[in-house]
Amino acid sequence: MNYENNRVLTKQGTNAYEGRVRWNPITSIWLSFMTVAWFIGGSSFFSWNAVFIFFLLSGITLCFGHSLGMHRKLIHESFSCSKTLEYIGVWLGTLVGLGGPFTMMRTHDMRDWAQRQTKCHPFFSHQSSIWKDAWWQLHCKLYLRHEPGFEYPSKMSERRFYRWVEATSMLQQLPVALLLFGLGGWGFVFWGICGRVAVSIVGHWFIGYFAHNQGQRDWHVNGAAVQGHNVAFCGIITFGECWHNNHHAFPGSARLGLQKGQSDPGWWVLKTFERLGLVKNLTQPEDLPQRPELASLNNS
Ligand SMILES: [Zn+2]
Ligand SMILES: [Zn+2]
Numbered sequence: 219m220n221y222e223n224n225r226v227l228t229k230q231g232t233n234a235y236e237g238r239v240r241w242n243p244i245t246s247i248w249l250s251f252m253t254v255a256w257f258i259g260g261s262s263f264f265s266w267n268a269v270f271i272f273f274l275l276s277g278i279t280l281c282f283g284h285s286l287g288m289h290r291k292l293i294h295e296s297f298s299c300s301k302t303l304e305y306i307g308v309w310l311g312t313l314v315g316l317g318g319p320f321t322m323m324r325t326h327d328m329r330d331w332a333q334r335q336t337k338c339h340p341f342f343s344h345q346s347s348i349w350k351d352a353w354w355q356l357h358c359k360l361y362l363r364h365e366p367g368f369e370y371p372s373k374m375s376e377r378r379f380y381r382w383v384e385a386t387s388m389l390q391q392l393p394v395a396l397l398l399f400g401l402g403g404w405g406f407v408f409w410g411i412c413g414r415v416a417v418s419i420v421g422h423w424f425i426g427y428f429a430h431n432q433g434q435r436d437w438h439v440n441g442a443a444v445q446g447h448n449v450a451f452c453g454i455i456t457f458g459e460c461w462h463n464n465h466h467a468f469p470g471s472a473r474l475g476l477q478k479g480q481s482d483p484g485w486w487v488l489k490t491f492e493r494l495g496l497v498k499n500l501t502q503p504e505d506l507p508q509r510p511e512l513a514s515l516n517n518s
Contacts, residue, residue, distance in 0.1 A: 225323070226331040227367035234332035234443075235339045237362040239354050246357035248388065252315070252416040259408035267402060268409035275313075275394075276414045281457040283310025284422075285484040289459070292319055293326050296472035297488060299497040305379055313394065315415035316422060318384030324368055330469070331366070333430075333444035343444045344430040355423045391415070425449055429462035436477070437467035440511040448480070458482030467512055468503040476503065 260268070287307020290296045299307075312318050317325065332342035340346045341360040354360075374380050383390065391411050398406035433447030446466030453460060458474040461482065465474055475482030491497040 225327050225369050225371065227369055228331075229366070232364050232366045233337075234335045234342060234362070235337045236364060237339050237341070237360050239341055239358045239360050241357060242359040245359075248315070249356055249416060249419050252412045252419075256408055256412035256416050259404060260413050263403065263405035263408055265402075265405045268405035271398065271402065271406050272409040272413050272417075275410050276418060279310050279313045279414070280418060281484060281487065282307055283312070284314045284316075284418075285457045285459050286487065287311045288314075288319065288322050289326070290472050290484065290488075293323055294470055294472075296470055296501045297497050298499045299491075303496060308380065309383060309390065312383050312387050312390050314418045314422075315388075315391070316419060318387035319380045320370060320374065320384045321387070323370065323374070327368070328366075333466075334439070334442045336441055336443055338443045344427050345444075348427060351427055352423065355426070356419065421455075425452060425456055425460055429460060433463070435463040436515055437463055438513045438515055439466055439509075440513055442466075442511075453481030454483060458484040464503075467509075468506055470501055470506050471503045472500045473502050 287304065287309075288311030291299065291304055292308050292311075308319050311322065316322060329342050332338040339360060339362070341354055341358075344351050344355070346354065395407050395411050398410045428449045429447055430444055431447065433449050435445060435447055438445060446462035446464075448463045449456075449460040453475055458481070459465075461474045461476065461480050464471070464476045464480075468476075472488055473482060473485045474480075475485060488497055488500055492500060
């Protein structure tokens with residue numbers, strides 16, 4: 219896929235800035251439930267093994283699922299792999315708790331499109347105060363007055379697996395919860411499901427907030443209302459997703475950490491998988507078409 223977002227369908231009068239933010243009961247209750255269950259259950263059934271499970275499953279679902287399966291593969295098609303590997307990645311990405319493949323693609327693309335317009339709603343730009351932004355992004359939804367259409371690629375609508383995962387996205391936690399209960403009882407469930415989902419959702423927003431507000435930049439996208447920023451020191455815990463200025467510049471690149479010192483564990487996994495013959499055609503910035511609106515901020 220190139221940098222143009224061709225799934226968002228605009229027409230005369232469509233705009234990214236007129237709209238109302240309203241409470242979104244499903245996501246709000248989902249996150250609140252997970253957080254409260256983790257605080258209460260996680261402290262009552264605390265064990266270091268449960269904390270280990272929390273870190274292990276967070277790492278697996280965020281790296282292989284969210285970053286690789288959902289973002290770099292499903293949404294950006296930045297590398298090729300077998301259908302099976304893609305399905306595993308997208309399923310793991312759904313376990314993060316932010317939504318199924320259709321929800322994730324639409325949310326991602328709409329934000330992308332809005333940020334590339336000359337003007338967009340502060341909901342899309344994260345430019346409100348941090349507390350207001352937290353409330354909006356974690357508990358609300360923006361309803362645009364003149365919303366663009368959205369066309370899912372045929373691979374999505376034709377594949378029953380994706381439709382099933384989307385329809386049952388929250389229930390997908392159940393088999394994992396049962397497995398965890400069998401392995402370590404309630405402590406594993408509260409830490410491995412509730413704590414993990416709550417921290418992943420809040421962490422995802424938190425990095426997104428900074429990635430659109432402050433931090434170093436090497437690139438400027440002319441004409442775009444919002445620029446991406448690189449969030450320092452977060453390469454490892456975000457598996458490379460924090461190098462967001464690079465991502466705004468080269469959305470189709472499978473590699474996110476481009477400069478020295480920009481650790482990108484997601485990319486390291488892809489390179490290892492490539493050596494094992496599991497993935498191929500890893501797209502890098504130099505493979506992408508030139509963008510006339512892209513300007514380097516380094517004069518060297
Ligand atoms: Zn962005
Ligand atoms: Zn993206």
